[in-house]
Amino acid sequence: MKVKQISVFLENKSGRLAQVTKILGDNRINIRALAIADTADYGILRLIVNDPAKAVAVLRAEGLTVRETEVIAVEVPDQPGGLAAVLQELDAKGINIEYMYAFVGKTAANAIVIFRVEETDRAVALLENSRVKLLPESELYHY
Amino acid sequence: MWSPEYEGMAAERRRELQFKRLKATVERVYNRVAFYRKKMEQAGITPADLRSLDDLKYLPFTTKEDLRLNYPFGLFAAELDEVVRIHASSGTTGKMTVVGYTKNDLGVWSEVMARSITSAGGGRHDRIQIAYGYGLFTGGLGAHYGAELVGAMVVPTSGGNTKRQLQVMRDFGVTILACTPSYALYMAETAREEGLDLHALPLRVGIFGAEPWSEQMRQRIEAELGIKAYDIYGLSEIIGPGVAIECAEQNGLHIMEDHFLPEVIDPATGRPLADGEKGELVFTTLTKEAFPLIRYRTRDLSILYAEACACGRTTKRMHRILGRTDDMLIIRGVNVFPSQIESVLLENGDATPHYQLVVDRKGNLDDLEVRVEVSEEMFASEIRKLEALEANIKRKIESALGINVRVKLVEPKSIPRSEGKAVRVVDRRNLYNG
Ligand SMILES: [Zn+2]
Numbered sequence: 079m080k081v082k083q084i085s086v087f088l089e090n091k092s093g094r095l096a097q098v099t100k101i102l103g104d105n106r107i108n109i110r111a112l113a114i115a116d117t118a119d120y121g122i123l124r125l126i127v128n129d130p131a132k133a134v135a136v137l138r139a140e141g142l143t144v145r146e147t148e149v150i151a152v153e154v155p156d157q158p159g160g161l162a163a164v165l166q167e168l169d170a171k172g173i174n175i176e177y178m179y180a181f182v183g184k185t186a187a188n189a190i191v192i193f194r195v196e197e198t199d200r201a202v203a204l205l206e207n208s209r210v211k212l213l214p215e216s217e218l219y220h221y
Numbered sequence: 222m223w224s225p226e227y228e229g230m231a232a233e234r235r236r237e238l239q240f241k242r243l244k245a246t247v248e249r250v251y252n253r254v255a256f257y258r259k260k261m262e263q264a265g266i267t268p269a270d271l272r273s274l275d276d277l278k279y280l281p282f283t284t285k286e287d288l289r290l291n292y293p294f295g296l297f298a299a300e301l302d303e304v305v306r307i308h309a310s311s312g313t314t315g316k317m318t319v320v321g322y323t324k325n326d327l328g329v330w331s332e333v334m335a336r337s338i339t340s341a342g343g344g345r346h347d348r349i350q351i352a353y354g355y356g357l358f359t360g361g362l363g364a365h366y367g368a369e370l371v372g373a374m375v376v377p378t379s380g381g382n383t384k385r386q387l388q389v390m391r392d393f394g395v396t397i398l399a400c401t402p403s404y405a406l407y408m409a410e411t412a413r414e415e416g417l418d419l420h421a422l423p424l425r426v427g428i429f430g431a432e433p434w435s436e437q438m439r440q441r442i443e444a445e446l447g448i449k450a451y452d453i454y455g456l457s458e459i460i461g462p463g464v465a466i467e468c469a470e471q472n473g474l475h476i477m478e479d480h481f482l483p484e485v486i487d488p489a490t491g492r493p494l495a496d497g498e499k500g501e502l503v504f505t506t507l508t509k510e511a512f513p514l515i516r517y518r519t520r521d522l523s524i525l526y527a528e529a530c531a532c533g534r535t536t537k538r539m540h541r542i543l544g545r546t547d548d549m550l551i552i553r554g555v556n557v558f559p560s561q562i563e564s565v566l567l568e569n570g571d572a573t574p575h576y577q578l579v580v581d582r583k584g585n586l587d588d589l590e591v592r593v594e595v596s597e598e599m600f601a602s603e604i605r606k607l608e609a610l611e612a613n614i615k616r617k618i619e620s621a622l623g624i625n626v627r628v629k630l631v632e633p634k635s636i637p638r639s640e641g642k643a644v645r646v647v648d649r650r651n652l653y654n655g
Contacts, residue, residue: 120630
């Protein structure tokens with residue numbers, strides 16, 4: 079139950095983020111979640127969208143450096159200690175996290191946390207029958 | 222003058238001497254170096270065909286590429302047992318240009334450097350701090366032996382460790398500084414930060430070379446260090462520093478014409494140009510044994526002047542370097558070709574060859590930024606991986622070039638292209654003005 083994240087390389091120039099979101103909007107692609115990691119010179123924009131393949135195609139057509147990245151999406155109860163329990167579980171199973179970011183779904187009862195882990199397939203296998211609830215693409219994109 | 226007999230020689234007598242030496246040099250390479258013999262045979266010329274100095278124009282040119290193809294010792298015209306010193310500089314494709322010296326060659330080099338130091342007003346009472354790098358680079362050792370021949374007190378600090386350079390300069394009472402002009406300005410800036418007043422020191426002369434610099438930069442150096450700054454010219458292929466230097470008139474650089482025969486040619490056609498016309502400098506060595514060069518194309522642009530100089534030297538003068546015929550950059554005294562960086566990026570495999578070199582002078586030090594466009598193959602969603610990629614490119618470029626660089630990853634197509642071709646070099650240093 080891997081899901082697809084879109085990663086975009088962006089120089090730290092004003093207006094770049096607006097440009098990317100506009101390209102997606104013009105193509106009727108819906109952004110479900112967004113996170114940015116940056117250094118002094120550049121940033122990496124990480125996106126969860128409702129149509130990853132189309133998003134890659136339109137961004138690439140605009141000359142951007144884009145990649146599909148495999149991540150996992152975990153539904154976390156929106157309550158104190160909810161995330162801690164998930165992190166403990168991952169740690170217990172020896173799953174190393176590269177980065178993570180969270181967003182709240184349409185119903186505020188649960189939050190969704192996106193994890194980029196070192197070995198995605200192995201992580202998925204380890205988590206499939208655990209207390210951690212992985213979201214499939216179909217649910218995530220329209221959550 | 223260090224050698225008035227040669228430096229002030231009547232022009233006609235010098236031409237006779239040059240012709241005699243040219244003939245001997247051509248015979249030497251024809252008999253000893255397969256490369257030259259083959260080239261002359263192809264041009265249908267033998268040493269016997271040289272009847273006057275004007276026949277020089279019939280000899281084939283030698284290029285940096287020829288040097289590279291004959292790496293390392295293919296162009297040596299002396300037995301390797303006779304060779305007592307090797308120097309090298311970086312070339313276009315990462316392969317070094319290697320030069321050798323016999324004992325006599327080192328003697329010639331010391332002689333022309335002694336003349337240079339004397340021309341800059343130096344003598345046996347001076348204390349010369351040599352802050353050119355010592356090593357395969359010719360700057361340090363070249364200046365060193367000349368200064369010893371003059372009888373000056375040599376302070377061989379080599380490059381780097383600027384605070385210690387300044388301490389030595391002050392404590393040892395240094396009177397002459399020899400280094401690159403940009404490093405001289407960097408030293409001045411460091412001195413200011415350290416609260417050291419260079420104007421209060423006995424320092425009075427600078428001998429600066431190994432990179433092009435402008436008249437404006439000379440004025441800045443002279444004001445900030447409180448010295449008279451002399452431009453010295455040389456390149457390792459010909460001998461190293463000491464091919465030409467300014468005199469007190471500072472109206473062009475006197476060429477050591479009895480050892481190095483200058484020409485200026487049209488770089489496009491190879492046709493020799495008259496004195497006073499701007500073109501590519503070409504040198505033929507007249508006395509070298511281990512590494513003679515026939516009509517070597519320096520790719521430096523200059524102008525020759527034959528008019529008499531008020532200093533009494535009768536040698537031709539060359540204009541300070543006006544530019545290059547190729548895309549070579551000189552960064553902190555080191556030759557850098559964009560193609561070297563390109564081959565590092567290609568070797569790396571994960572980098573696109575879309576790159577740009579941005580050279581600037583920051584705090585009087587050359588700063589080289591290598592911008593690399595990020596391709597999808599190189600790209601990863603983890604900062605850690607992109608930082609590792611940057612560090613890897615940086616390390617490889619630094620080991621290939623021997624200088625520090627900054628690597629900056631940029632978006633694809635962000636490097637401007639003109640007529641489909643990327644603009645590889647942006648040099649903001651303004652080196653050739655004045
Ligand atoms: Zn003069």
